[in-house]
Structure formats: C-alpha cells, structure tokens
Amino acid sequence: MKIVVVDDEEIVLRSCRKILEAEGFEVLMATSVDDALDTIDTQNEPTPFLLLIDVKMPVRDGMQLMRIVKARRPDLPIIVMSGYPTQETIQTAGSLGAAHFIAKPFTPDELLSIVFSVPEVKKNHNH
Amino acid sequence: MLFSIRSKLIASLLAVALTVGAVSLYTGVRLLKEHVVGEAANRVRLDLNAASEMYRTRGKTTRMALNITSLGSGFVQAVANRNHPELLYHLRHMAQHAELDFAGITTDNSLMLCRIGPHEAVRVPETNEILLVRLALERKAPVDGTVILSREMLMRENPELAAKAHIPLPAKGDPSGTGAETSGMALAAAVPIFDGNAVIGVLYGGKLLNRSETIVDTVRDTVFQKETYKNRSVGTATIFLNDIRIATNVLTPEGRRAIGTRASAEVKTAVLDQGRNWTERAYVVDDWCITAYEPIEDINGHRIGMLYVGAQEKKYTDIPKNALTLFILITAGGMVLAVSFGFVLANRIMGPVQRLIEASRQVSDGSLQPEIGPIQRGEFGVLQGTFKEMVAAMERRQADSEDKIIQSAKQASVGRLAAGVAHEINNPLTGVLTYTHMLLRRKDLDAEVRTDLETIAAATERVRKIVKGLLDFARQTQLDPEPTDINRIISGTVALLENQALVKGVAVKFIPGENLPLVTLDRNQIQSVMINLVINALDATTAGDSVRIFTAAGVSGTGAARKGIEITVADTGAGVHPDHLGKLFDPFFTTKAVGQGTGLGLSVSQGIVQRHGGQIRVQSELNKGTRFFVWLPVTHTGGQP
Ligand SMILES: Nc1ncnc2c1ncn2[C@@H]1O[C@H](COP(=O)(O)OP(=O)(O)OP(=O)(O)O)[C@@H](O)[C@H]1O
Ligand SMILES: [Mg+2]
Numbered sequence: 072m073k074i075v076v077v078d079d080e081e082i083v084l085r086s087c088r089k090i091l092e093a094e095g096f097e098v099l100m101a102t103s104v105d106d107a108l109d110t111i112d113t114q115n116e117p118t119p120f121l122l123l124i125d126v127k128m129p130v131r132d133g134m135q136l137m138r139i140v141k142a143r144r145p146d147l148p149i150i151v152m153s154g155y156p157t158q159e160t161i162q163t164a165g166s167l168g169a170a171h172f173i174a175k176p177f178t179p180d181e182l183l184s185i186v187f188s189v190p191e192v193k194k195n196h197n198h
Numbered sequence: 199m200l201f202s203i204r205s206k207l208i209a210s211l212l213a214v215a216l217t218v219g220a221v222s223l224y225t226g227v228r229l230l231k232e233h234v235v236g237e238a239a240n241r242v243r244l245d246l247n248a249a250s251e252m253y254r255t256r257g258k259t260t261r262m263a264l265n266i267t268s269l270g271s272g273f274v275q276a277v278a279n280r281n282h283p284e285l286l287y288h289l290r291h292m293a294q295h296a297e298l299d300f301a302g303i304t305t306d307n308s309l310m311l312c313r314i315g316p317h318e319a320v321r322v323p324e325t326n327e328i329l330l331v332r333l334a335l336e337r338k339a340p341v342d343g344t345v346i347l348s349r350e351m352l353m354r355e356n357p358e359l360a361a362k363a364h365i366p367l368p369a370k371g372d373p374s375g376t377g378a379e380t381s382g383m384a385l386a387a388a389v390p391i392f393d394g395n396a397v398i399g400v401l402y403g404g405k406l407l408n409r410s411e412t413i414v415d416t417v418r419d420t421v422f423q424k425e426t427y428k429n430r431s432v433g434t435a436t437i438f439l440n441d442i443r444i445a446t447n448v449l450t451p452e453g454r455r456a457i458g459t460r461a462s463a464e465v466k467t468a469v470l471d472q473g474r475n476w477t478e479r480a481y482v483v484d485d486w487c488i489t490a491y492e493p494i495e496d497i498n499g500h501r502i503g504m505l506y507v508g509a510q511e512k513k514y515t516d517i518p519k520n521a522l523t524l525f526i527l528i529t530a531g532g533m534v535l536a537v538s539f540g541f542v543l544a545n546r547i548m549g550p551v552q553r554l555i556e557a558s559r560q561v562s563d564g565s566l567q568p569e570i571g572p573i574q575r576g577e578f579g580v581l582q583g584t585f586k587e588m589v590a591a592m593e594r595r596q597a598d599s600e601d602k603i604i605q606s607a608k609q610a611s612v613g614r615l616a617a618g619v620a621h622e623i624n625n626p627l628t629g630v631l632t633y634t635h636m637l638l639r640r641k642d643l644d645a646e647v648r649t650d651l652e653t654i655a656a657a658t659e660r661v662r663k664i665v666k667g668l669l670d671f672a673r674q675t676q677l678d679p680e681p682t683d684i685n686r687i688i689s690g691t692v693a694l695l696e697n698q699a700l701v702k703g704v705a706v707k708f709i710p711g712e713n714l715p716l717v718t719l720d721r722n723q724i725q726s727v728m729i730n731l732v733i734n735a736l737d738a739t740t741a742g743d744s745v746r747i748f749t750a751a752g753v754s755g756t757g758a759a760r761k762g763i764e765i766t767v768a769d770t771g772a773g774v775h776p777d778h779l780g781k782l783f784d785p786f787f788t789t790k791a792v793g794q795g796t797g798l799g800l801s802v803s804q805g806i807v808q809r810h811g812g813q814i815r816v817q818s819e820l821n822k823g824t825r826f827f828v829w830l831p832v833t834h835t836g837g838q839p
Contacts, residue, residue, distance in 0.1 A: 078625075080625040082625060082626055082628065082629035083625050083628050083629070085629070086628050086629045086631075086632035086633070087632075089632055089633070089636055090632055090636065093636065093639075127621065154620065154621045154622075154623075154624030154625055154628075155617060155620060155621045155624070155669060156669075158678070174624075175624040175625060175627070175628045176624050176625075176627035176628040176630075176631050176658075176662055176665075177628060177631065178631050178632075178635050179631075179632055179635045179636060179639075180635070
C-alpha cells in the first residue's frame with residue numbers, strides 16, 4: 072500500500088517514511104501542494120493509497136490540497152497532521168473529509184495506531 | 199452656591215435678631231411710655247392734692263394763730279382799753295410766729311385800731327376793707343381764705359407790701375393793658391374778739407402770696423423731695439393770681455423765677471373760666487411739663503387764681519427715649535453678633551463642604567487620594583465617610599481593571615510567542631521522537647545505548663508536554679458551549695484523579711450542591727480547568743490532607759448580580775505564600791521543581807473561565823490551605839473571546 076506524505080519540513084517527511092516503511096508501506100514524499108498533486112496524478116493505476124497531509128505549508132496549505140483531492144478522488148482516505156492543532160483546524164479538516172487528525176509531535180506508535188485505524192488500511196495492508 | 203448658602207444663613211440669623219429687636223423695641227417703648235408717662239400724670243395729680251392741702255393748711259394755721267392770740271390773757275382787755283403798745287406787742291409776737299406779712303385789729307365796726315408795720319398808729323379814722331374782717335364780724339366766727347388786696351389796701355397795710363405785690367407784666371399778652379399787676383393775693387384769716395358775749399373787735403392777719411417763696415418752695419421740697427433732673431428741679435409749684443404767676447419756682451430760661459408770666463389760654467379757660475381741674479401736659483414757660491392745676495377760690499367762691507404743680511415731662515419721656523436708644527443699641531449689637539455668629543457657623547458648616555467639593559474636584563482630576571480634612575461628627579462625618587468609601591471603591595476598581603488589562607496583555611503576547619515557537623518546535627520534535635523510538639525498537643542495542651536513548655525519549659516527552667502546554671495556553675479556542683450539569687463534569691474529574699489521590703493518601707471529596715441550574719459551558723475546557731485545580735491541590739497536599747470540592751448556586755460578587763454557580767476547590771495543603779498570591783495567574787509562574795510544572799495551568803484556566811464570562815478567585819493561608827472559587831454564569835454571553 073502506498074502512502075503519500077505531504078509536508079514542507081524535510082525532517083517530518085523523513086520521520087514519517089522511517090516509521091511507515093518499517094511497517095512495509097510504500098512511502099511517497101511531497102514538499103508542496105503542487106508536488107503532491109503531481110505525485111497523485113502520476114499514480115495512474117487505481118491502487119488504493121493514503122494521504123498524510125500537513126496543514127500549514129507555504130503558498131498553498133493542506134486544506135486547499137484536501138479540497139482538490141476530494142474533488143478528484145473522493146475515495147482517497149486522508150489523515151491531517153498539524154503542529155498547532157486548534158479546535159478550528161480539526162473541525163475544518165473533518166468537514167473536508169479527513170478521516171483522522173494527528174497532532175505533531177508524535178511517537179511512531181501514535182502515528183501507526185492512527186494509520187491502522189483507517190478502514191482502507193486495515194483492508195488492504197498486508198504485511 | 200456656596201456664597202448663597204452662607205448669605206442665607208447670615209440673613210436668617212440677622213432677620214431673627216432684627217425681628218426680636220424690633221418687637222421688643224416697639225412693645226418695650228410703648229409700654230414704658232404708657233406706663234411711665236401715665237404714672238407721672240397720676241403722681242402729679244396726687245402732688246397737686248398734697249399742695250392744695252398744704253395751701254389750705256397755711257390758711258388754717260393763720261386762723262389758729264389769730265385765735266390763740268385773741269384768747270390770750272390780757273389781749274381782750276388791751277383791745278377794750280385801746281392799749282396800743284400792748285396790742286402791738288401781741289401783734290408783732292403773733293406775726294413773727296405765724297410768719298404773717300400783715301396783721302391788725304379793728305373795732306367792732308371795722309375801724310382800724312392798730313396794725314403792724316410803718317402805719318402802726320392809726321391817726322385818721324380808717325375803715326378796714328378786707329373782706330374777711332367784715333365776714334368775721336357778720337358771722338361772729340373766725341374765717342380764713344384767700345383774699346385779693348387792692349394796691350390801696352396794701353399801701354395802707356404796708357407800702358412795702360404794695361411794692362412787693364407789684365408785678366410788672368410783659369407788654370404783649372397783657373389783656374388789661376396796665377403793664378403791671380398791682381393787687382396782692384393773700385392767705386388771710388380774721389377772728390372776732392369777744393368780750394364776754396359781745397364782739398369788741400376783729401383780729402386779722404395774713405400772708406401776701408405775691409413773690410412769696412415759702413409756700414411754693416415748701417411744696418416743691420416736700421412733695422418732690424428736691425428731686426432734680428438735668429440741674430433743674432423736677433417738680434415745680436405755682437400760685438396764680440388769675441392767670442398770672444405771682445409765686446412760683448418755675449424758672450425762666452434765664453434762671454429767674456417766672457413771676458409775671460401767664461398760664462396758657464387753654465389752662466385759663468378750663469380752670470379759671472370753667473372751674474375744672476386740669477391734668478395734662480402743658481407748655482409751662484419754656485418747657486413741656488406734666489401739669490395739674492386747680493382753681494383757687496375766695497371765701498365767696500369766686501375763682502381768683504390757680505394752684506399748680508408740675509413735673510418736667512422730659513424726665514419721664516426721656517426714660518422711654520433712653521430705653522429706645524438702649525434697645526436700638528442692643529438690637530444693633532444682636533445684629534453684629536448674628537452676622538459674626540452666622541459667619542462662624544457658615545464656616546463651620548461650609549468649610550468641610552468646601553473641602554469635599556475640592557476633594558471631588560481632585561478626584562475628577564484623577565487623584566484618588568483627595569484631601570477631605572478632619573472627619574467631623576454627626577451627619578457630615580457620615581457624608582465624609584461615604585465619600586472616602588466611594589473613592590476607595592473607585593481606587594479598588596481602577597486597580598482591578600488595571601490588573602486585568604496587564605493580565606490580558608501578558609496573556610496575549612505570551613500567546614503569540616508560544617504559538618510561533620510551538621509550531622516551529624513541533625516539527626523537529628517529531629524527528630527526535632521518531633528516530634529515538636525507531637532506534638529503541640532495535641533488538642541489538644547495547645544496554646547503555648538503550649538507557650541513553652530512553653533518557654532522550656523521556657526528555658523529549660517533557661519538551662513535548664511543555665510545548666503542548668504552551669499551545670493550550672496560546673490557543674484562543676472557540677467555545678463549544680452546551681447546557682451542562684456541572685456536578686457531572688466534576689464527578690468525572692474526581693473519578694479521573696481518584697487513583698492519583700489514593701496513592702498520595704489524600705482524601706478527595708466532592709459535595710455536590712443540590713438543585714443547581716444547568717450551565718451553558720464548554721465541557722472539555724471546564725473539565726481541564728477542574729483537572730488543573732484538583733491536580734494543583736493534590737500537588738500542594740501530603741498524606742492525611744484532604745481536598746474538598748463544593749458546588750453551589752450563587753450570584754456574582756462583582757458587577758451585575760447575575761445568576762450563576764460557584765465551584766469551590768478547597769485543600770488543607772501548604773497554602774500560598776502571600777508574596778505569590780498576586781502572581782498565581784501569571785503565565786509561567788510556578789513554584790514547582792523544573793519539569794514538574796510549567797506555570798501555565800492557572801493562567802489557561804483563568805482564560806477559559808473568563809471566556810465563559812466567569813471569574814476565578816483564590817484565598818489562601820500559608821500552612822493552612824487554599825481555596826479556589828470558580829464562578830460561572832448560568833448563560834454565558836460571550837465574555838472575552
Ligand atoms: N492548591 C494550591 N495550593 C498551593 N499552591 C498552589 C495551589 N494551586 C496553585 N498553586 C501555586 O500556583 C502555582 C501556579 O499554578 P499553575 O497551575 O498555574 O502552574 P503549575 O501547577 O505550577 O504548573 P502546570 O502548568 O503544570 O499547572 C503553582 O506552582 C503553585 O505554587
Ligand atoms: Mg497546575
């Protein structure tokens with residue numbers, strides 16, 4: 072199963088890849104919204120995958136990305152992460168169709184328990 | 199306004215003084231006038247009676263003297279014998295003792311026998327014309343009374359008497375036009391001389407009243423007791439022949455006896471013509487007097503003159519006049535006193551008022567330590583006290599709101615800082631956490647490396663907690679309010695922390711208030727407030743202490759009395775040092791060891807409570823315990839965002 076991680080921070084991308092790859096996920100990294108959209112588009116085969124999106128990014132933020140993605144691929148499960156979780160961001164993310172929300176920083180176990188609680192992951196991930 | 203109160207006060211005092219003064223002046227002077235002058239008139243009337251009695255007595259005395267002489271041994275014999283030397287001896291003796299001006303003896307048919315004076319020896323036969331002599335002969339009885347002696351009669355008796363009787367009259371007001379009064383008026387008596395039953399002659403004698411001082415001065419000196427007023431005798435007495443003063447101690451302006459002057463026409467008409475007594479004020483010679491006149495009648499009842507006594511009116515009218523002056527002086531003094539008293543009183547009253555006004559001016563100019571002067575007694579003191587309280591309340595409120603402003607400014611700046619820092623820190627922190635934990639997953643780790651990694655993980659965990667606290671603090675979270683049973687929230691909180699308390703050996707007890715209204719609040723946020731308060735309490739207590747939580751319906755202590763509920767968290771722990779009490783709600787204020795507390799708990803709690811429109815307060819006593827009070831309004835109306 073593929074997971075696309077979108078964040079403008081290198082260290083976050085690397086941390087996520089480290090954790091998720093250890094669990095056998097294929098991790099694609101994007102550092103901006105445009106980058107992320109490219110990545111999604113190049114995946115022409117309809118392999119189910121997961122988006123892990125950071126909210127706060129320069130130029131266009133995670134929320135905009137979510138809107139675009141939801142318009143094109145409403146079936147894609149999305150997890151939103153934020154280093155500054157407010158009631159408001161959590162609510163907006165929820166209303167835009169995010170499956171889950173995770174606050175940064177997190178431990179590997181915390182990230183994994185969120186990822187594994189997504190039904191699509193449970194269905195498709197085979198170790 | 200001040201001025202008008204002062205002048206009103208003075209004016210009313212003045213009015214009182216003036217009214218009292220004027221009334222006493224009017225009544226006093228009136229009473230005095232009526233009384234004194236009336237009394238004086240009465241007195242003069244009585245004095246006239248006394249004078250008239252003295253006048254008549256004088257006549258009777260003469261008659262008695264004559265009687266005694268006529269009865270004297272050898273006297274009748276001497277008359278019968280025409281023994282002139284003997285008779286003259288008797289006459290002189292008598293005249294001297296009875297103070298007679300003339301005296302003589304006639305035969306039984308009025309022919310003169312002898313008389314005292316220069317014409318003592320009667321050579322040519324001469325008839326005595328004195329009325330009394332004839333009457334004594336006719337009546338064969340002694341008679342006395344006032345008689346008029348013509349100039350001729352006087353000349354016969356004694357030329358000196360005629361001269362004495364001669365009274366020049368002032369030219370004007372002289373009806374007879376003679377220019378002088380020549381007749382004499384005398385008090386005389388005549389007694390028949392009996393030889394057995396036969397009348398052999400008449401003994402007569404009398405006192406010339408013209409220019410006589412004895413009677414009038416005796417009257418003055420006995421009746422008025424030599425009383426003087428302004429160097430003049432108060433009382434005067436006069437004998438009139440008709441309306442002419444012939445004997446008087448009334449003085450002319452030059453100080454001579456006013457002999458020859460006349461009574462006023464009014465008096466003359468009333469007394470001489472109508473025969474009435476006159477008691478009224480009258481203008482006597484040159485001055486007003488309170489006077490009394492009565493007619494003098496001769497033995498036949500003809501009015502031939504008047505007797506007068508009078509008292510200087512001035513002496514009596516001056517009494518009310520002096521009293522008036524005195525009253526005016528007293529009134530004036532009273533007014534001066536009223537004005538000065540009014541001033542003092544006004545200053546006593548207005549001084550503190552002025553100071554209060556000045557003090558309020560100071561307050562409106564921004565000073566909260568106005569000078570209100572010494573506290574007075576009575577109502578004014580109450581006013582001053584209230585004023586002081588008011589200023590103190592203003593001061594408290596100002597300090598309060600200043601505190602609040604500082605507090606929220608502090609929170610806002612700290613909030614922005616925290617948000618920025620936290621956001622930046624969280625990303626690298628994710629890396630640290632990830633790599634540490636991923637390393638820890640490896641089975642081939644050296645024990646020492648594993649311990650070190652675990653230390654890193656724990657430390658990072660701390661950092662994460664701090665940052666989370668900062669974020670909680672910074673987050674201006676929107677409230678998500680719903681009507682809530684506050685007791686349920688608190689029971690949940692207590693349940694969460696029960697184990698922790700049990701371990702410490704501290705009893706946590708919740709005493710829920712009954713019939714509390716539902717409160718509209720954000721459950722999560724209020725729960726975090728409660729958790730922080732209870733954890734703080736647990737941190738401050740040791741085994742054996744207790745933490746008790748109450749809820750009760752209550753109205754807010756300050757501001758509009760709104761319905762609400764109050765939560766109390768009371769512990770019996772260490773308490774707060776008085777120096778720290780003011781800083782508890784400051785962000786980052788903590789007394790806890792590094793890593794044990796961030797000092798954000800109460801600051802965040804305060805923010806939450808205030809956003810609910812509520813208040814959080816603390817009371818503490820060192821080593822006794824601490825109480826936190828959280829008041830929340832039943833329906834929250836936004837509060838601070
Ligand atoms: N019940 C209490 N008894 C005694 N002191 C208290 C009590 N509650 C609070 N304090 C004092 O107030 C300080 C500030 O409390 P606050 O909750 O804001 O921060 P903290 O508890 O130190 O840290 P944290 O951010 O973890 O809550 C505490 O350090 C403590 O000194
Ligand atoms: Mg605390």
